[in-house]
Amino acid sequence: MVADRAGRDWCLFLDRDGVLNRQIVGDYVRSWPQFQWLPGAFAALEQLSDWAPHIVVVTNQQGIGKKLMTADQVSSIHARIAGELALSRVTIDEFRVCPHLDMASCRCRKPAPGMVLDWLRVHPDVDPTLSLVVGDSPSDIAMARNVAAATGGCSSVQIGTQKPSARADATFGSLWDLATAVGQTREGHD
Ligand SMILES: [Mg+2]
Ligand SMILES: [Zn+2]
Numbered sequence: 001m002v003a004d005r006a007g008r009d010w011c012l013f014l015d016r017d018g019v020l021n022r023q024i025v026g027d028y029v030r031s032w033p034q035f036q037w038l039p040g041a042f043a044a045l046e047q048l049s050d051w052a053p054h055i056v057v058v059t060n061q062q063g064i065g066k067k068l069m070t071a072d073q074v075s076s077i078h079a080r081i082a083g084e085l086a087l088s089r090v091t092i093d094e095f096r097v098c099p100h101l102d103m104a105s106c107r108c109r110k111p112a113p114g115m116v117l118d119w120l121r122v123h124p125d126v127d128p129t130l131s132l133v134v135g136d137s138p139s140d141i142a143m144a145r146n147v148a149a150a151t152g153g154c155s156s157v158q159i160g161t162q163k164p165s166a167r168a169d170a171t172f173g174s175l176w177d178l179a180t181a182v183g184q185t186r187e188g189h190d
Contacts, residue, residue, distance in 0.1 A: 009125050012052035013116055015135030016059035019159050019175055028063030030073060032080050040176025047179040049090045054126060057095045058115040064099035071099055094119065111142035113150055129153030136160045141168045
């Protein structure tokens, strides 16, 4: 999983809620005080940003479509995340958000692959077949499969074990566990 990506242009696509921060059950992260980093997630990003040439967050935020929050509120949360990470010189290339209702059947709400495909379209040098989707939900893993169907390949890693998907290429307890595994493998190859 590690050696074949060295020196290549690829992207780590990260789900947000349940991977970076605590998911709020029955609600949405509407404001910065509600955003809580999961244990080890920030440190994991410090490690993963050394490994991945690009990091893009792809997140369904149906609460915008439900008018429970505005797109600007979500953008300002993402600006705060980026600001905290910048202090550790970690860069998120972009935050891609699907604001639509489930019932809208848009092309960007996961498991649809639109958010990833749109980003890949403007980054033609990035190899989708070496790219990796990391998420905690079956819809993240299904999105990776849909990206693969459209581009010829894309791997998936499922975080957490609440709803394990047999279709993920790998599973880890947390983003930190993934970062640790990557770090160990890289040491072995350096
Ligand atoms: Mg999630
Ligand atoms: Zn959408």
